[in-house]
Amino acid sequence: MKGKFSTMALLLSFAVFFLFTDDVSAAAKKPKDILAEKYPNEVVKIVKTDDINNDKKKESFILTESGNFI
Numbered sequence: 001m002k003g004k005f006s007t008m009a010l011l012l013s014f015a016v017f018f019l020f021t022d023d024v025s026a027a028a029k030k031p032k033d034i035l036a037e038k039y040p041n042e043v044v045k046i047v048k049t050d051d052i053n054n055d056k057k058k059e060s061f062i063l064t065e066s067g068n069f070i
Contacts, residue, residue, distance in 0.1 A: 031049065031062055035062055042064045042065070042068065043066075044062055044063075044064055045063045046062070046063040047060060047061070047062050047063075048060070049061075
């Protein structure tokens, strides 16, 4: 009896979780777009993207006209 209650509670919690979570899609944004959202007055001078720590994820480096390095 205790095992059936635990199983039903687990299934119910999964159902509620998936019912109330929205569609989560992680669309890739360009570094310039992210910078424009956060700092609309900054003008991008140089953008370099590379994998610097070999984790197969590219990191972007942005230099702005005002000299900020992001």
